[in-house]
Amino acid sequence: MNTVDEILDYAIDQEQQAADFYADLATRAETAGMKKILLDFADEEKSHKERLLAVKAGDHELTPEQEVLDLKIVDYLVEVDASEKISYQDALIVAMKRERAAFRLYSDMAAKVPESHLKEVLLGLAKEEAKHKLFFESEYDERIMKDN
Amino acid sequence: MNLKDLLSPFFVWQRAFEKPYTTIRPTLDRPGAPAYRGFHINITETCVGCGSCHEICQNHAIDMVAVEEFQGRQGDSGLRPRFDYGRCCWCGLCVDICTAASLRMSNEYAWISTDPTTFHFTAGVDDKPWQNNELGYRRAEGYHLYPPKRIEMEMLEPEESVQSFKEVVKGYSVEQAKKEADRCVECGICVATCPAHMDVPDYIHSIRDGDYEKGLQLMYRTNPFPATCGRICTRRCESVCPVGILGEPIAIRWLKRFIVDQVEAKDYQRILNDQTGNSGHKVAIIGAGPGGMSAAYYLRKQGHAVTVFEAQSKAGGMLRYGVPSYRLADADLDKDIDYIVSLGVDVKYNTSVGKDISFESLLQDYDAVFLSTGLSVPSSMRIQGEDHPRVLSGLQVLADVANGRDPGIGKKVAVIGGGNVAMDAARVSRRLGADVTILYRRRIADMPADLEEIHESQGEGCLIVEQAIPVEIQNADNAEQVSIKWGEAEMVNDPKGGRPRPVLQEDRMHVETYDCIISAIGQASNLDYIPKDFQDQLAIEWGKFTPGEYQHTPMAKVFVGGDFANPTADAISAIEDGHHAARGINRFLNPDAYTETEQQVN
Numbered sequence: 001m002n003t004v005d006e007i008l009d010y011a012i013d014q015e016q017q018a019a020d021f022y023a024d025l026a027t028r029a030e031t032a033g034m035k036k037i038l039l040d041f042a043d044e045e046k047s048h049k050e051r052l053l054a055v056k057a058g059d060h061e062l063t064p065e066q067e068v069l070d071l072k073i074v075d076y077l078v079e080v081d082a083s084e085k086i087s088y089q090d091a092l093i094v095a096m097k098r099e100r101a102a103f104r105l106y107s108d109m110a111a112k113v114p115e116s117h118l119k120e121v122l123l124g125l126a127k128e129e130a131k132h133k134l135f136f137e138s139e140y141d142e143r144i145m146k147d148n
Numbered sequence: 149m150n151l152k153d154l155l156s157p158f159f160v161w162q163r164a165f166e167k168p169y170t171t172i173r174p175t176l177d178r179p180g181a182p183a184y185r186g187f188h189i190n191i192t193e194t195c196v197g198c199g200s201c202h203e204i205c206q207n208h209a210i211d212m213v214a215v216e217e218f219q220g221r222q223g224d225s226g227l228r229p230r231f232d233y234g235r236c237c238w239c240g241l242c243v244d245i246c247t248a249a250s251l252r253m254s255n256e257y258a259w260i261s262t263d264p265t266t267f268h269f270t271a272g273v274d275d276k277p278w279q280n281n282e283l284g285y286r287r288a289e290g291y292h293l294y295p296p297k298r299i300e301m302e303m304l305e306p307e308e309s310v311q312s313f314k315e316v317v318k319g320y321s322v323e324q325a326k327k328e329a330d331r332c333v334e335c336g337i338c339v340a341t342c343p344a345h346m347d348v349p350d351y352i353h354s355i356r357d358g359d360y361e362k363g364l365q366l367m368y369r370t371n372p373f374p375a376t377c378g379r380i381c382t383r384r385c386e387s388v389c390p391v392g393i394l395g396e397p398i399a400i401r402w403l404k405r406f407i408v409d410q411v412e413a414k415d416y417q418r419i420l421n422d423q424t425g426n427s428g429h430k431v432a433i434i435g436a437g438p439g440g441m442s443a444a445y446y447l448r449k450q451g452h453a454v455t456v457f458e459a460q461s462k463a464g465g466m467l468r469y470g471v472p473s474y475r476l477a478d479a480d481l482d483k484d485i486d487y488i489v490s491l492g493v494d495v496k497y498n499t500s501v502g503k504d505i506s507f508e509s510l511l512q513d514y515d516a517v518f519l520s521t522g523l524s525v526p527s528s529m530r531i532q533g534e535d536h537p538r539v540l541s542g543l544q545v546l547a548d549v550a551n552g553r554d555p556g557i558g559k560k561v562a563v564i565g566g567g568n569v570a571m572d573a574a575r576v577s578r579r580l581g582a583d584v585t586i587l588y589r590r591r592i593a594d595m596p597a598d599l600e601e602i603h604e605s606q607g608e609g610c611l612i613v614e615q616a617i618p619v620e621i622q623n624a625d626n627a628e629q630v631s632i633k634w635g636e637a638e639m640v641n642d643p644k645g646g647r648p649r650p651v652l653q654e655d656r657m658h659v660e661t662y663d664c665i666i667s668a669i670g671q672a673s674n675l676d677y678i679p680k681d682f683q684d685q686l687a688i689e690w691g692k693f694t695p696g697e698y699q700h701t702p703m704a705k706v707f708v709g710g711d712f713a714n715p716t717a718d719a720i721s722a723i724e725d726g727h728h729a730a731r732g733i734n735r736f737l738n739p740d741a742y743t744e745t746e747q748q749v750n
Contacts, residue, residue, distance in 0.1 A: 032684040033691075069640060072652040076619040077530045088691065093530060138642075141649055144527070147567035147596050148589055148669035 004121050008056045011106075011125050015049035018042075018098060021082075025091075028084040037088060041095055048132060055124075062124025070130065071137040073145075074100050092140045099133035180255030185238040185285045187256050188231050190272035192218070194250035197225035198335035198390040201242035201251055204293075209235035210242060215273050223388030225337055232268040233259070240285050245293050247333060247390035254281035296395025299328040301402055306607040310578045313473045313549075316604065317379070317402075322358075325406040329355040331391060332398045338385035343716070344370045344724040348385055352403055361419045363407040368420055372445040372488055373438055373467075373723050375480045378405025380471055382598065382718040408483070416487045424491050425451035429737045432457065432514040434501050434677070437465020438719045439520030439710030441488050442726025443733075448491040450734045455514070456493060459500040463489070465522055466711070467719060469547045472572050474579070502677025511705065516733045518699075519678075520710035520726065523671035523717060529564070533621030534667070538630035542573035542668025549576050557582055558663020562632055563610075564588075564618055565668035566595035571602060573666045574610045582663070584609070587616040587634055589650045615639065617652050624661045631661045673712040698732025699725055707732055 019042045026038035054060035074096035080086075082094050103126050110122035180186050197218065202210045212227035219226040229242070229251070243251050251271070256278040259267065269276060278284075302318040303309075309316045320328065334349040342348065347366045354363035367374040381401050389397030411419065429452045433440045436458035444454045462468055463485045467476060489495060501507055510517050526541035528534060540555065542565065548555035559582050563574045566588040574584045586605070588595060591614045595602055606612060615637040622631040635657045637650035673691045675683060686693065686701045686708075693701065693713040700707050709725025711717040735741075 031680060031688065033687070033689040036689065069643070069649075069651070071649055072654070075652075076532070076617075078532055078534075080530070089528070089530065138644075138646070138649070142646070144670075145589065146670060147527075147570075148529075148565050 004118055005056065007109075007118065007121055007125070008052060012049055012052045012056070014102060015045050015052060019045035019049065021098075022095075025082055025084075025086065029086070034086065034088065034091070037091060038086075041091065044132075044135070048128070051128070052125075062121060063127060066127055068127055068130040069134055071134065071141060073137045073140055074133065089140075089144050092136055092144065095136045096133055096140065099129050099136060103129035103133060180257050180283070182255060182283045183285055184255035184257065184283070185240050185253045186281075187233070187254050187259065187276065187278050188229075188242075188271040189252040189254050189279055189281065189284070190229060190270075191248075191250040191252075192228055192272035194248045195228060195246075195272070196223055196248055196337060196388075196390050196393070197227035198247050198333060198337055199225065199227065199229075200245045200247055200333045200335060200390070201229050203334065204241045204245045206239070206241070207235045207237055209233075209237075213270055215270065223337060223341060223390075225335070225340070228270055228273055230268060230270040234264075234267055243285060243287050244291070245333070246287070247335070248393045249287060253285040254278035255284040256281060292395065294331045294333065294391065295327075296391075298331065298396040298399045299324045301399065306604075306609070309474065309604075310575075310608045313579060315379075315477050316474050317405075319409055320399075320402055320406045322410075325355050325403060326358075328399050329353070329403060333391060335390055337388050337390060338398075338400060341388045342385045343718075343721040344727065346370050346385075346404075348400055351407060352398070352400070355403060355407065360407050360410040361415075364411050364416075364419055367404065367407065368422075370727060371720070371723055372442055373484045373719065374404055375408040375483045376438070376467055376476060377401070377720055377723070378408050379476050379480060380467070381720050382716075384720075408480075413483050413486065417490065420487075422449055422491055424448045426453070427451035427737070429453065429515045430455070430513070431516045431518065431733055431737075432510045433518045433520065434510070435465060435519065435521040435710065436460075436463035436485075436495055437520060437522050437710060437722060438467055439522070439722035439726040439729075440465070440518065441485060441493075442723040443518045443520065443707075443709065443730045444493045444726075445488045445491065446727050446730035447733060448488075448493055450730065452515075452733070452737065454493045456495045457499045457501050457505065457510075458495055458497050461497050463495055463497075466524075469550045470543060470569065470572070472546060472549060472576050474575070475572070500677065507678055507682060514705075515737055516705045516707065518726070518729050518733065519693075519706065519708045520713075520722065521673065521675075521677075522711040522722070523673050525672045525674045526667065527670040527672055529618060529667060529669060531618060531620055533623075536621045536623070536630050536665075538624075538628070538662075538664045539621055540664050540666050542569040542666050543671065545573050545576060545666055549580075555580070556664075557666070558628070559583065560661075560663045561585070561666060562587055562660065562662045562664075563666045563668060565670070566590065566592075566597055567668065567670065568597045568601055569671070570666075570668035571597045571605045571610075573668050575601075575605050575608055577666065578605075578608050578610060584611065585660075585662075586610055586612045587618060587632075588612060588614055589617050589637060590648075591615060591639065594647065615650055616658075617650060619652070619657070621665065622659065629661050629663055630665055631659055632665055633657060633659045671711075675712075695725075698735060699729035700732050700736070705736065707736075 022038045022042035026035045029035040080090040080093050106122050106126035113119045199212045202212050209232045211230045213230045215228045304316045329352045332352045338348045351363040351366040383401045385400045386397040431452050433456040436456045447454050526543045545555040561577045561582040561584050563586045577584045616634045617637050618634045620633040624631045635652045639648040640651045693708045695708050699709045707729040709729045710722040714721045
């Protein structure tokens with residue numbers, strides 16, 4: 001992956017894979033309520049993909065300079081199984097961990113390339129993933145940590 | 149006729165050129181005195197429409213009228229005073245009684261119109277030139293027609309309270325209760341806010357009259373748990389009490405408790421005189437908590453045969469196994485429950501649906517089923533090491549104490565959480581002789597626990613560490629202890645406008661060792677007793693139900709209520725859910741008995 005388009009194609013593919021992951025989990029979910037939540041997650045990933053497609057088409061710009069709040073909630077949570085009996089709390093943990101992994105991937109890649117448009121794009125993608133993580137962390141903070 | 153008489157009409161004309169004795173606009177020359185009681189001013193944003201002005205007006209010059217922009221506000225009747233100056237005698241009593249100090253009088257007294265029907269207006273709503281008048285009558289600062297401070301409740305001193313599980317609150321004497329009842333302005337804003345819509349002003353009035361039997365009757369119309377709610381209600385009524393705007397709200401909860409305490413349980417049957425017929429319908433209730441037993445009471449009054457299935461050996465749910473006796477003694481809870489059971493409610497104790505009897509069989513054997521099993525599963529922190537044997541759940545500790553078992557907490561305890569379960573787990577631990585530290589992710593001001601509970605826990609010696617985020621549970625040097633690693637948090641404003649969020653500061657970590665850690669970060673529902681196919685039909689989301697009108701679910705004969713079906717998860721909401729479900733079930737069982745008009749009214 002040496003060009004901006006290649007990087008964007010990779011990121012778009014990752015978002016599609018994430019959407020497919022949640023959709024697949026939804027088909028195996030035990031209850032209709034959890035199925036709906038997982039499909040909502042899949043839709044959220046599809047919206048990320050749409051935004052990246054817009055970036056590739058030149059209709060939307062990444063904002064690598066934007067500061068994104070890191071609540072650090074996911075950093076100290078244990079790994080959980082994405083099984084058919086998954087709870088809402090665990091589904092959020094899975095989502096947060098996936099977004100954090102993506103954030104770290106783009107951040108590490110950006111650190112390895114010299115100053116260039118490519119580096120800017122990688123940093124922009126890292127910020128996008130940080131925003132996605134913040135979305136799920138905020139949800140976790142609001143719903144799961146409501147009494148805490 | 150002489151000449152003078154003939155000429156006199158012409159002499160009158162000279163008067164036309166003299167200065168007149170009357171003035172065209174008298175107010176320019178004679179303004180009202182600075183403290184004159186003239187036309188009314190109302191600061192409508194401050195006014196909550198309590199109607200005290202209307203009640204006190206001796207001339208019936210004030211009507212409360214609906215004003216659209218104030219409709220639907222919490223703690224606001226949506227009404228504003230409308231003054232009739234054909235009746236007003238300008239006494240100013242309305243200003244003196246105003247609970248919000250929003251009502252004043254300008255020093256304007258002239259309102260000139262040829263239309264006599266115009267001399268009434270809604271102050272602050274209808275545009276008048278005196279609305280912003282600085283002069284006129286104001287109530288003197290510090291002057292109140294009723295005492296602004298509530299009658300203080302006597303309580304055990306903290307040094308004494310931590311020595312036992314004896315009830316901390318001592319209760320009002322007759323004299324104290326009457327004095328406190330006298331502060332009520334009977335506005336009824338509390339009625340709208342109370343989830344059960346209890347008739348608060350009237351039962352408080354019964355204290356003034358010394359008619360406690362009537363008070364009890366009024367309470368049972370909407371709440372069959374008055375002894376309980378008189379002690380542990382979350383009292384949203386008090387949070388909107390207009391008397392609390394300038395002073396302290398009426399102690400509604402303590403007055404409710406006072407009434408119940410004046411009536412002996414053996415007299416309930418005679419006083420309440422509840423009739424229970426036989427409708428021929430059978431209703432099953434799962435869970436004997438406040439929601440289930442409230443439904444049972446109102447369903448029995450409608451003549452339905454009621455069977456309650458309860459997994460525990462006693463009824464009461466979280467009220468018995470989650471609220472310690474220093475807040476709610478068993479005897480007081482039993483006073484409520486025993487009366488409900490006495491109406492012929494059949495409670496099957498030690499019977500778990502899904503284990504001892506199937507959910508499907510209840511659907512088959514009963515005409516309607518009401519689910520009210522609450523939030524019984526402690527939430528998990530999902531941090532490393534949480535499965536350490538010295539990590540206990542707050543619910544389990546409270547249940548152990550309620551059942552007379554030793555929860556084995558040791559002498560140095562950390563409690564994690566900021567809700568009522570956390571506070572109770574901490575206070576119970578103090579009573580068991582432990583030093584207690586409460587770790588909470590946010591600030592004390594953000595704690596969901598009742599403020600009173602927070603203060604009492606601090607008074608009893610619990611140390612609250614704010615902005616402390618647990619990150620890992622670790623083994624201690626010996627198996628009887630456990631260590632917790634926690635980090636300090638900075639509160640960061642939510643860019644989207646939500647409440648500030650705690651952000652872990654990884655350079656400020658601490659490790660402390662305790663005899664046990666009590667996790668009390670929240671509860672979730674356990675719906676394992678409902679087969680998967682039925683769960684799908686019941687439209688459960690995030691472990692919670694979203695019932696329709698009258699607590700019904702998509703399954704025709706299934707109704708739900710209580711902590712897992714409402715956003716507030718408190719006893720009074722569960723009680724109202726049970727009452728409302730009873731109405732819904734009765735409609736479901738007797739569809740022909742309800743005319744269209746009745747359906748609108750009830």
